[in-house]
Amino acid sequence: MNSTRTSPIHDTIRAVQWHGDYLRLLDQRLLPAEEQWIDCHDTNAVTHAIKDLAVRGAPAIGIAAAWGVVLAAKRGQPLDQALAQLRAARPTAVNLMWALDRMKARIAAGADAAALEREAQAIQDEDLAANHHMGELGAALIAPGSGVMTHCNTGSLATSGYGTALGVIRAGVAAGRIAQVYAGETRPWQQGARLTMWELVRDGIPAKLIADSAASHLMKSGAVKWVIVGADRIAANGDTANKIGTYQLAIAARYHGVKFMVVAPSSTVDMATASGEDIDIELRDPAELLSVAGRRTVVEGAEAWNPVFDVTPASLIDAIVTERGVIELPSLERMRAVFAA
Numbered sequence: 001m002n003s004t005r006t007s008p009i010h011d012t013i014r015a016v017q018w019h020g021d022y023l024r025l026l027d028q029r030l031l032p033a034e035e036q037w038i039d040c041h042d043t044n045a046v047t048h049a050i051k052d053l054a055v056r057g058a059p060a061i062g063i064a065a066a067w068g069v070v071l072a073a074k075r076g077q078p079l080d081q082a083l084a085q086l087r088a089a090r091p092t093a094v095n096l097m098w099a100l101d102r103m104k105a106r107i108a109a110g111a112d113a114a115a116l117e118r119e120a121q122a123i124q125d126e127d128l129a130a131n132h133h134m135g136e137l138g139a140a141l142i143a144p145g146s147g148v149m150t151h152c153n154t155g156s157l158a159t160s161g162y163g164t165a166l167g168v169i170r171a172g173v174a175a176g177r178i179a180q181v182y183a184g185e186t187r188p189w190q191q192g193a194r195l196t197m198w199e200l201v202r203d204g205i206p207a208k209l210i211a212d213s214a215a216s217h218l219m220k221s222g223a224v225k226w227v228i229v230g231a232d233r234i235a236a237n238g239d240t241a242n243k244i245g246t247y248q249l250a251i252a253a254r255y256h257g258v259k260f261m262v263v264a265p266s267s268t269v270d271m272a273t274a275s276g277e278d279i280d281i282e283l284r285d286p287a288e289l290l291s292v293a294g295r296r297t298v299v300e301g302a303e304a305w306n307p308v309f310d311v312t313p314a315s316l317i318d319a320i321v322t323e324r325g326v327i328e329l330p331s332l333e334r335m336r337a338v339f340a341a
Ligand code: MRU
Pocket: 056, 057, 058, 059, 093, 151, 152, 153, 154, 155, 158, 159, 163, 164, 165, 191, 229, 230, 231, 232, 242, 243, 244, 308
């Protein structure tokens, strides 16, 4: 590890915090206007926080769910029921199922509440270590002084800390490889505008917000060399589900000769899912599109379609960066070489 790992100006947020007897979450629905914390004292509270996006981002929801199982164990609640309700909270990010499968295996091995607490802590700590490692691996791919673009929020808020794509950006800025970051708004929930810009500004990273619809125009200008995004599920052939709008960025990037990087821990890789065709894409309430900040902006009577993820085919991806290594031009064979089936 080089000095980027401990750079003090980057990475100051811990949004998922275990306090020994309850889980404290930074409420991502209210940022950046308000920094409010939610204290979850039982599994139901954690499940609702995941469903309602108080905690969001693939690694963060997996970590929160693991703590949700610990809360059930500490309160003597049925663990099967806790596992099932947490699993059903959101369908696309496989980190949720991965973390719950890990907890389930410990339960099957006879773990008590204290042992489950250690497992949840391990899941959280391993995620942070993976993020720092991926940051360095990803940053090494970027030429000094580059502009980059990102989508959604993949930072400390979406993970145990530091971030996946935003971790690469943090490491890249610290190493002088990234000179300028552009963040797409990420309609409709505005993870880019509300959350990524909050993280970037807070950490003193040079960043400009763009409308999602400005992305192709930006790429045509030559100002960005890489699009860097996270992932919610990476299938065995490298097809990648991520926040809605990622697919069109990958198409535009290929057209303009801009490189496309996916950054995700191995907990996001799902070798049991053959291709993107098999990934369950979450459809959320159309009301999220018909209103802005709770205020209706579209004529009454209008309908909306609100898929919140899409799938980028592996053929449009130049590199998948995981803590196990970089998979360039991903394919089933190259994925299998790193992640045995
Ligand atoms: O609906 P969200 O906000 O949970 O979606 C988040 C994303 O799509 C992120 O890009 C992904 O989870 C990677 S976060 C490190």
